[in-house]
Every structure is written in C-alpha cells, then in structure tokens.
Amino acid sequence: MLSIRSFARAVPRTASRLTASAFRTPSARPASLLQSAWIPARTQYAAAFSTTTIRPSKSGEGDDELVAKLESEIQMENEMSDEGGIPTSVKDYLENGPFEILDTPGQEEVVLTRQFGDETIKVTFSIADLNQLDPEADFQDPAMGDEEDNINQGDEKNFKVAPEDQIEEQDGEGEEEQEQSFPARLNIVVEKAGKGALAVEAVVQEGMVVIDNVFYYTDASHAYGKTADKVHERQDLYVGPPFSNLDEDLQVLLERYLDERGINAALALFVPDYIDMKEQKEYLRWLENVKGFVEA
Secondary structure: OOOHHHHHHHOOOOHHHOOHHHHOOOOOOOOOHHHHHOOOHHHHHOOOOOOOOOOOOOOOOOHHHHHHHHHHHHHHHHHHHHHHOOOHHHHHHHHHOOOEEEEOOOOOEEEEEEEEOOEEEEEEEEOHHHHOOOOOOOOOOHHHHHHHHHHHHHHHHHOOOOHHHHHHHHHHHHHHHHHOOOOEEEEEEEEEOOOEEEEEEEEEEOOEEEEEEEEEEOOOHHHHOOOHHHHHHHHOOOOOOEHHHOOHHHHHHHHHHHHHOOOOHHHHHHHHHHHHHHHHHHHHHHHHHHHHHHHO
C-alpha cells in the first residue's frame, strides 16, 4: 500500500528552495565613468587591498538550520515507522513464503531466490518504481472504471438510494482508494543448468501478476548480464514474441507455470508493500547520512 508520506515527498518543493540571496541588492553602488574621471591624481596610487587576514568559516550560515530540519524529518520518519509497523502481507510472506530474500542496505534492488527441483529461480524488484511514481497517476484500469460508471448510471435510473446508503458507499470508496497499491515491476529468471534460462518481465498490482514478456536464452548469462557487452549481444538474439501475441491457451499455461513456482497472488501483494517499507528505511538512512555529513 502506497504511503501518504511517499506521495507528499513527490510534490515539487521549488517554492521553498528560494533563498534570501536571490533578493539581495549590492551594498555599494559602483562608481560611474563620470565619477572616476574626477578622482584626484594622488588617490590613484593608494593601496587597493586590505592587509586584514580573512579566516574561512568552518561551516555555512545555514548549516545549523539544515541540521535541525533533518533532525525533524528523522523524528517524523521514526514516529511513522513505529506507528505503521510491518505490513501484514510482508510479515506473513517473510514467515511462510518460499523465497529467501536478499535486501542489502543502501541499494535499491531486492532479490528473492529459491530452488524448485533442478531450477534456480531469481526474482528482482526495485524501490525505484516508487521513487519514479507520478503522485497524480490513476492506477485503476480504465476499462474497469468505464464499466463501473455504466453500471452506476443504470442503477441511478432504476433505483433510489437512501442517504445512509450513500454515506456507506462514499466511505467504502474512500477505503478502496486508500488501500490501492501501485504497480511494481518484476524481473524473473528461471535457470536450468546446461539448458539456459527463461527471463520473464512482469508487473504486480492489487494481488495480480501481469506478464509482459517471456524471453528464452540458450546462454543463461544473457538473462542476468547488465554489462554493455551482454546488452549488445542480446540485441542480435531472437528471444521470443511479445507475450500478448501468443496464443491465449499458451499464455494461460505460462501463467500457471510461474504460479506453481511461487510467482503468484501472495507475491503480488507482498512486493508493493515491501517496496514501500524499504523505501522508508532507505529514506531514513539517507537523512541520517546527510545529517552526519553536514554536521561533521
């Protein structure tokens, strides 16, 4: 579930970044050409520099204010973390899920791994999906929205809704909007020794796994490789058509194939909530690191 804090931080703060220096005026007006022409000759040989030693300041004028603001943000984040706790979907999945999780502090990516028979399965997702999220985006399926609108319009024509029912409906809609999750990308690799690998690109949201592409590589290193050489090599390979172009029955069977390996509704609920929780931890770590750097 996407936190209110994540949306709030996504709002531009350009207005608050204006400083008083943008409005400062010079303390002394520069001499004009006319004034410089009437300066007595004897003053032209006067020393134009000061012998006073200027010692550099150990810190800027705004450092204390910045540190205070960082401390305020850290306190707020700690309070929100204590109040929210660990989401139920995250806690249940960590205790009962089939994957081992590798979450390195300070890094955006999270990796899930497991063995399934002779297969090694690796699932990767990133908090970058949350950081790049448009706070004004509507994650609801447009087709579903149109269908609901049509149904509601038909209901209004044939039925009268009591005021108390209208209040309940409004409350329900508010809860739905608040609990709506955001889409998160999954990179899935299913590898068999000596047989290459399947690389699957998918999106999870609202407890659903939506497959975008299923690629096959005879060399499993192409499924993992992020170097320029591996990316260049992959460009010349035929790895399969877009998933949506496949026969519908084949699509269903591939979805079942992934579901049996743990790429299912439980994972789809876990990932967005874990991303939200990890992003808050990384943001708190970033605040503390910046505060330690500024006040050192």
